[in-house]
Amino acid sequence: MSSPCLSSVLTHANLAMYQTIVPEVVAQQPSALHSINSLQISNPAYISNISGQSYKQITPNCWTADNVLEWISDQVESTKFDANTLSLAYCTMDGPTLCEKNEDEMIEIFGPQLGPQLHQSLQEYKTKYEVHIKTEKGDSRVKRPRGRPPKLSRQHSCNIYHTPRGTHLWEFIRDILINPERNQGLMKWEDRHEGVFKFLKSEAVAQMWGQKKKNSSMTYEKLSRAMRYYYKREILERVDGRRLVYKFGKNSSGWKIEEIGMGM
DNA sequence: TTTCTTTTTCCTGATT
DNA sequence: TAATCAGGAAAAAGAA
Numbered sequence: 001m002s003s004p005c006l007s008s009v010l011t012h013a014n015l016a017m018y019q020t021i022v023p024e025v026v027a028q029q030p031s032a033l034h035s036i037n038s039l040q041i042s043n044p045a046y047i048s049n050i051s052g053q054s055y056k057q058i059t060p061n062c063w064t065a066d067n068v069l070e071w072i073s074d075q076v077e078s079t080k081f082d083a084n085t086l087s088l089a090y091c092t093m094d095g096p097t098l099c100e101k102n103e104d105e106m107i108e109i110f111g112p113q114l115g116p117q118l119h120q121s122l123q124e125y126k127t128k129y130e131v132h133i134k135t136e137k138g139d140s141r142v143k144r145p146r147g148r149p150p151k152l153s154r155q156h157s158c159n160i161y162h163t164p165r166g167t168h169l170w171e172f173i174r175d176i177l178i179n180p181e182r183n184q185g186l187m188k189w190e191d192r193h194e195g196v197f198k199f200l201k202s203e204a205v206a207q208m209w210g211q212k213k214k215n216s217s218m219t220y221e222k223l224s225r226a227m228r229y230y231y232k233r234e235i236l237e238r239v240d241g242r243r244l245v246y247k248f249g250k251n252s253s254g255w256k257i258e259e260i261g262m263g264m
Numbered sequence: 265t266t267t268c269t270t271t272t273t274c275c276t277g278a279t280t
Numbered sequence: 281t282a283a284t285c286a287g288g289a290a291a292a293a294g295a296a
Binding site: 169218221223225229243 | 273
């Protein structure tokens with residue numbers, strides 16, 4: 001994200017999406033109402049979104065609203081389209097809804113400039129994953145990844161090309177920080193410009209990391225050990241004397257205001 | 265299969 | 281006393 005206009009649109013659209021997720025979870029788990037944090041952690045859809053799996057790894061039919069947003073963002077970036085003219089309502093639809101749209105509807109929604117581009121891109125992603133799903137199911141000639149077979153999850157059919165390791169820990173942390181509307185008190189910036197941040201709910205963040213790695217025994221103690229290894233590689237810098245406080249180092253990226261174009 | 269990287273796990277001791 | 285920090289050591293897991 002580099003355009004301030006676009007980031008403004010995306011921030012509002014993300015907020016709209018978040019506001020639709022929470023009531024849904026409350027309906028499913030009324031007993032969890034007392035804690036917004038527990039709602040987030042116990043909701044697989046929320047975890048899936050916040051763990052940042054890219055739309056590029058999933059068939060469009062399984063895209064979340066967040067994935068759709070990310071996809072639109074990339075297309076807008078590549079066409080230098082003016083994001084201010086986008087309708088926020090349509091930026092929050094999910095993959096299945098998006099896949100129902102034909103070219104005319106896409107043009108009607110996104111306009112004559114962006115509509116055809118989005119339609120074509122969507123068809124390409126659909127084709128790509130249709131082919132992959134067919135070969136996964138039946139074509140024994142297809143080369144399979146080396147190494148041990150990946151553990152299958154409930155979402156396997158939606159995650160054919162999901163990389164098990166995915167993003168690194170520091171990227172996971174960074175993504176929580178740069179999505180404040182999905183970060184409900186888990187972490188905060190101490191000095192946004194310098195990249196200094198603090199864990200507010202250390203164990204909750206560790207649990208989320210554990211969910212992402214399918215490791216239910218993850219703790220902040222273990223997570224922090226991994227964080228300390230980043231000092232040597234200068235992905236993080238030590239912040240002396242302050243508990244739960246870290247600072248991004250020169251070998252980290254993607255968090256600076258000028259890099260992501262967020263008006264913070 | 266081997267090597268490398270990135271965690272994960274466990275630990276001891278220090279600090280807040 | 282509990283939580284956190286610091287960092288050594290070894291193992292696990294996935295990528296190349």
